[in-house]
Every structure is written in C-alpha cells, then in structure tokens.
Amino acid sequence: MFHRKISAASIIVVLLLMAMKVSAENKVLLIGIDGVQYERILALNTPSFDRLNLIKAYTGGVQWHKSEQRTVSGPGWATIMTGVWKNKHNISSNDDGAANNYWPSIYRYIYNANNQAKIYGFSTWGPIHTKFFIGDMDILTRHAEGGSDDDNLNRTLQVLKHESPDFIFLHLDEPDAAGHSHGHGQAYDDSILRSDRRLGLLLDEVENRELQLGENWLVLVTTDHGRDAWGKGHGSQTQKEKTIFIASNKPLNSNYKQVAAVPNNSFGGLYNEPAQTYIVPTILSFLNIMNDEHWGLDGLPLIGSITATKVYVDIGGKKCGLEWDTNAGTPITLTKNEHVAKFDCDGNADPLFIRGNKIYTNIHGSGCSLQWDVDKGTPLTLEENEHVAKFDCAGHADLMQINSYGMTTTINDTSCGFQWDADAGTPVTLGRNEHVAKFDCIGSPDAMELSELKVE
Numbered sequence: 001m002f003h004r005k006i007s008a009a010s011i012i013v014v015l016l017l018m019a020m021k022v023s024a025e026n027k028v029l030l031i032g033i034d035g036v037q038y039e040r041i042l043a044l045n046t047p048s049f050d051r052l053n054l055i056k057a058y059t060g061g062v063q064w065h066k067s068e069q070r071t072v073s074g075p076g077w078a079t080i081m082t083g084v085w086k087n088k089h090n091i092s093s094n095d096d097g098a099a100n101n102y103w104p105s106i107y108r109y110i111y112n113a114n115n116q117a118k119i120y121g122f123s124t125w126g127p128i129h130t131k132f133f134i135g136d137m138d139i140l141t142r143h144a145e146g147g148s149d150d151d152n153l154n155r156t157l158q159v160l161k162h163e164s165p166d167f168i169f170l171h172l173d174e175p176d177a178a179g180h181s182h183g184h185g186q187a188y189d190d191s192i193l194r195s196d197r198r199l200g201l202l203l204d205e206v207e208n209r210e211l212q213l214g215e216n217w218l219v220l221v222t223t224d225h226g227r228d229a230w231g232k233g234h235g236s237q238t239q240k241e242k243t244i245f246i247a248s249n250k251p252l253n254s255n256y257k258q259v260a261a262v263p264n265n266s267f268g269g270l271y272n273e274p275a276q277t278y279i280v281p282t283i284l285s286f287l288n289i290m291n292d293e294h295w296g297l298d299g300l301p302l303i304g305s306i307t308a309t310k311v312y313v314d315i316g317g318k319k320c321g322l323e324w325d326t327n328a329g330t331p332i333t334l335t336k337n338e339h340v341a342k343f344d345c346d347g348n349a350d351p352l353f354i355r356g357n358k359i360y361t362n363i364h365g366s367g368c369s370l371q372w373d374v375d376k377g378t379p380l381t382l383e384e385n386e387h388v389a390k391f392d393c394a395g396h397a398d399l400m401q402i403n404s405y406g407m408t409t410t411i412n413d414t415s416c417g418f419q420w421d422a423d424a425g426t427p428v429t430l431g432r433n434e435h436v437a438k439f440d441c442i443g444s445p446d447a448m449e450l451s452e453l454k455v456e
C-alpha cells in the first residue's frame, strides 16, 4: 500500500516535470517586416514565406469605432507589441512618446512570467524602442535600434546560433523604405524578395535549434500596415492599407470567428479575419502564460482551443441571453468605451469568456469586461440599490462570483446579485424584447443557465 502511494506520487512528479519541461522549451521569434503588402507576397515567388502558414489579417482598428487608428508604423507596432488598439496603448502617430503601460508590451508580459527569461529586441526602426517601449529596455538581455536590416538580421542569427533566447523580436524596414521611395514596382518587389531570403536564414537557424536542442519554436511574421494604391503612402482606412498578414510555422486556429467576429462586412469582409491584436495573445498562449487578465486584450489566441460561454436567464418563460448593446451609453452616463449589458429575449446571446472570476467579451474588435456602474441609474428607472451592468472596453474586469444560484459581485462591500430589469429599457434605447442587466445589492441573483461553446 505504502509502496503504491509512492509510485502514484512519483508519477505525478514526473508528469509535472514533463509539463514544466515542455513549457520551458517553448520559444518565440516574432519578425516584423515594415510596410509589406499581403497581396505582393502572394504575387511574388517567396520560398521562405511558402514554408509558413500565411493568413490575411487587418490593422487600423475598426473604422468609426473607438479602436480606429491610422495605418502608420507608430500605432501599428504599438498594437503588435501590446495586443490592444490606440484607445488603450495611446500611440496615434510615429512621433508619440511612451505607450500607456497599463497595457504592457509582450516584452513585459514575458518578463513578468519569468524574470530570468532571455528576451531580445533588434529594431531597424528605432522609435519602437527609443520612444514607445523605452521603459522595457532594461528587461531585455540585449537590444539594438537603427542600423540596417542586415545588421539586425545578423544580430538575431548570432543569438540563435550562440545563446539561449526565450523570445526575440526583430524589426526589418527595407520594404517600407522602398515603397516610400519608388511606389509599387521592381524596387519594392526586390525588397520583399530580399526580406524573404532573410526570413529563410532565420527559419533555417530556428529549425536547427529544434533539431539540435529539442526546443519548440513559434515563429510569427507580420507587418504594421499595407500600402495605398500607388504603393508610396499609407495611413488611411482603405482595404489595401488595412490588409496585413500573419505568417506562422505552426497551424493557426481560425475558429475564433465563432466567438469574436466583428459584425461589420466593410473592406471586403476584412473584419472577419484576425487582427493585429491577435499576435500578443497567440504568443502568451503558446508560452503557457495566458491568464485571466489577458482576455481583456483586443484579440484572441490563434493557438490552442477557446471556450466561450453564453449566459441565459428566464424572463416570463422566455429564454433571454446576455448581450452587449451597440449604443455607447446615451442617454445613460456611460463613456464611449462602455456598452450597456442587457438580456435579449429573441434567444440570442453574445459569446462571453468566463475566466476565473472575470467575464470578458469582444465588441467590434475590442476586448471588454463586465463591470458595474457607480451611477445609480439616473436617468434609468433603477432603484437606489441597483447598478447598471456594463461592458467596459478600456478598463479591467470587476470580480464576479458565479455559483449554482446565479452571479454576484461586490459593490461598496455589499454583495450584489446579477439580475434583469423588468423595465423594457426606457429611456435606454433597447428593443421591446430587451431588458437592462443590473446588479441589485438587496435582492438575490436571478438564476442563470450557462451554455459552453468550445472552438479549436
């Protein structure tokens, strides 16, 4: 008997060590090539890109929404490095200073998970390091800014050959410079072909490490923006400028569309593709350091399965699903980052990500979290003890307790139950089948039914 106990314990220890070993050997190389059009990669003979899974993606946020940002390098790289749009990272041009550190960079996320991690960043376009993420430079094992693409390629190859990197970001700039000087044509295409050859050298070195050292590498290649019709400029909201790509040596999950598609078919359906914001969550998921907070980012992981949940309540015998409302709050006193939470009795419910005791959803390409509102409802017809439930797309989630009775949150030290409101929304502009969701700090929570949806 005693002997058996020891074996069981040993097996668990061995399994734990194996799990740790696997995650310790997961490494990431993120390569950004400035201003490369997805369409030109498809048109040209690019043998190194052909070694990867290449998917279309978008940048520039969602037009007319709070996430909209210019299709230029500053906001683009800030989004690639943080997983959020301009309304969160605060970089709206190439000349801004430090990004909002409330939404950290991928460098910082990796360092926070393991302060022994060997993190490298080599950026031909300097401002990524000298301005936006200058506060992260002291956590990098080594970094460089400026110089030529070949300088920074060689720095990266040396690290891959001789050191033990956990994460490397390499920024290459040549295609963007060629585009600005010459527009579309031979010079621009040649710059992409040279980038493809550099990519090939990097992939060879990564595959060599995998063979020699048994490491498991995720390689991601992306760009910050497309180009206008002439190839010289970029910055606007057009399909050519908003279209980017994400290429990877791993298969990428495309089923996130079932849980986070943007309800908007502009730009040839581009919003049905993943966004630039998906890169950080994908890296976090691959490195097994994705935690509850990361579901508040503006993208979802393209690696690993995703479980979403739909929440329903029974209102007068009808099954009513928890949804967000597109109205940015008028006439309730919500900010432009906030959306009213409501129950819709047409039978639909929006997919939610219930992670620990926080609840997130994706609204128009932005990560938003369930919160209560401090305002006691005016001009809504709520009572003193009641608080509007809302999804906030800029702040962190409020803590929720979900149990078999329903859901509660704590407001000013009082436990408040999640409920629907009998009023059909007036003066909020809700439809006849819709009910405001609220937290009631006197009554008990309404019973909820949860339905899980797993996509992989």
Ligand SMILES: [Zn+2]
Binding pocket: 035, 073, 176, 180, 234
């Ligand atoms: Zn440019």
